[in-house]
Amino acid sequence: MATKNITRILLALVAIAFFYGCSKDALDYKDYLDGKEKIYPGFPEKVTASPGNYRIKLTWKASPDPSVSRYMIYWNNAQDSLALQAPDRSVTNVSVIISNLVEYNYSFTIYSFDKAGNKSVPVQINNVKVYGDSYKTSLTNRFLVTSAPYQLDDNGITLQFERPDTINIGTEIRYTYKDGTVRQAKLGPDANSIRLADYKVGTKVYFRSSYVPVQSAIDTFYTAGFDSLSNIMVPVDKSLFKPLKLTNDVGTYSSETSLSKLWNGNKAPTGYPDIFHSDDNTPLPHHFTFDMGKQVANLAQFEIIGRDCCNNPTKFEIWGIADLTGAQTQSPADSPGWTAESNGRGWKLLKTVERSDDGSAPFKVAFPDGLPTVRYIRIRVISVASGDAYYSNISEVSFWNK
Missing domain, CATH: 2.60.120.260 (Galactose-binding domain-like)
Structure with missing residues (x-):
């Protein structure tokens, strides 16, 4: 009987000690947070970047947290930033275009904020390439087949192009129609020839190609200017x-x-x-x-x-x-x-x-x-x-x- 009483007393002492120990830890935590509970709003998810001409488009899945009221985007070691109001709750994806950038590799950090100013954990997207004049100067118009760049017939001319060697979007062609008007045609990236019906024999044909650096790019880049197919051989009458x-x-x-x-x-x-x-x-x-x-x-x-x-x-x-x-x-x-x-x-x-x-x-x-x-x-x-x-x-x- 005495043994049972001693056991009960020991258990009671352990419970008291545990209670006071937990209470002290909790109080220490409150002291560290200045007596306030730390709140982290929901953060952006599935962030993607689409490059452009001196600009970038960032897209992410909107946070399901109803308390999120705005987003902040930082780059250049947080020296530059952009604020964005959170869209209506019915919008599932958020996107923003950041312009006036330089041709460079960027890292972006995105936070979500609630109305009280609490911010989420940071979400980063790194090595985002922005394109500009350096990329554009590397582009060339599609090459015509050297051995047989064109073929004339009684009703027009057919241009023969080499296959493009990069992400070509198309080639714009301008030529003179038989009535003297200037017309346009477009050669797709998967086609290597194009026929210009009723081409006016002896006039120049101009062409200019366009490209994107990656499939997700938001801008199309054009070569510096038109090349011309001049000195086209004309049948002597x-x-x-x-x-x-x-x-x-x-x-x-x-x-x-x-x-x-x-x-x-x-x-x-x-x-x-x-x-x-x-x-x-x-x-x-x-x-x-x-x-x-x-x-x-x-x-x-x-x-x-x-x-x-x-x-x-x-x-x-x-x-x-x-x-x-x-x-x-x-x-x-x-x-x-x-x-x-x-x-x-x-x-x-x-x-x-x-x-x-x-x-x-x-x-x-x-x-x-x-x-x-x-x-x-x-x-x-x-x-x-x-x-x-x-x-x-x-x-x-x-x-x-x-």
């Missing part, structure tokens, strides 16, 4: 072409195979009689001459299409001159002195062409830069694919200038 018959020019096989068949619009090898067919009175090398109808500057390209079977030129020379006064050569085309006489009379060798196939398919060659203005063209055929000593056959010739 073959409706002005006229046959000539100068001294020692080769004749034609028949009236059906005259020189005019060289510019009747063939797009592929054709057969007799829809061809130029030389006669058999003048051996190779032989030449023929025609008038382009007007003086043409900056010849850039030539195309020849052979016959569908035989006697197609595989080696020939293209000569040109602006005025025929005193230009008629007297030496036969197979004479050793023919070249010297041609040069002496003002003819200019524009291009020597050699092809290794059978000479039938359309075959383009580029003229060198710096050629003189010419009006009259002379083609001196040196050899043909069939090896014939007299005949040469051609379905079509075409010229382009810049």
Whole structure:
């Protein structure tokens, strides 16, 4: 019985000691907080940053705490700040754009506050990149395919671009329509070519590309300016072409195979009689001459299409001159002195062409830069694919200038 009483007394003493110990800790806590309970309003969650042009957009999930009345955002080691009133409780996401920044990596700290001035624990988002002129100067317009930047047809032009090598948004294209008005088109980042219908042949085409540094960016960045596709090769108007018959020019096989068949619009090898067919009175090398109808500057390209079977030129020379006064050569085309006489009379060798196939398919060659203005063209055929000593056959010739 005595043992039980002693046990009860000991338990009572422990309880008293525990009570006073807890009371002292609680009082110490109150003293540390100046007698007030510390309150932390709900903090922003899921903060994201979207970069822009000298600005940034911060977005976060609004705190569910109904006591939150405003948010404060700090950066530059708290030297700069921005206050934002908390939105209506029905708004679940909060966003703000901070402008007038410099191109730099930033860290932002966000607090929520209640009306009593209590603030939440800090929420930080670090290494936020802001973009500006340095980024813009690194951008270039999309590159055109060097080997074939465009293709002209009867109704327009098709531009060929290389694939973009960064986050390209699009390429704006400005061009002159056939009625003289300026029009716009847009090439998307996933497309490598664009056709401009009813493009006015000979006019410049301008293009400018746009980019974003990251997919979440709020601003689109443009290159410094438009590049232009100038010096576009323009087909020389073959409706002005006229046959000539100068001294020692080769004749034609028949009236059906005259020189005019060289510019009747063939797009592929054709057969007799829809061809130029030389006669058999003048051996190779032989030449023929025609008038382009007007003086043409900056010849850039030539195309020849052979016959569908035989006697197609595989080696020939293209000569040109602006005025025929005193230009008629007297030496036969197979004479050793023919070249010297041609040069002496003002003819200019524009291009020597050699092809290794059978000479039938359309075959383009580029003229060198710096050629003189010419009006009259002379083609001196040196050899043909069939090896014939007299005949040469051609379905079509075409010229382009810049």
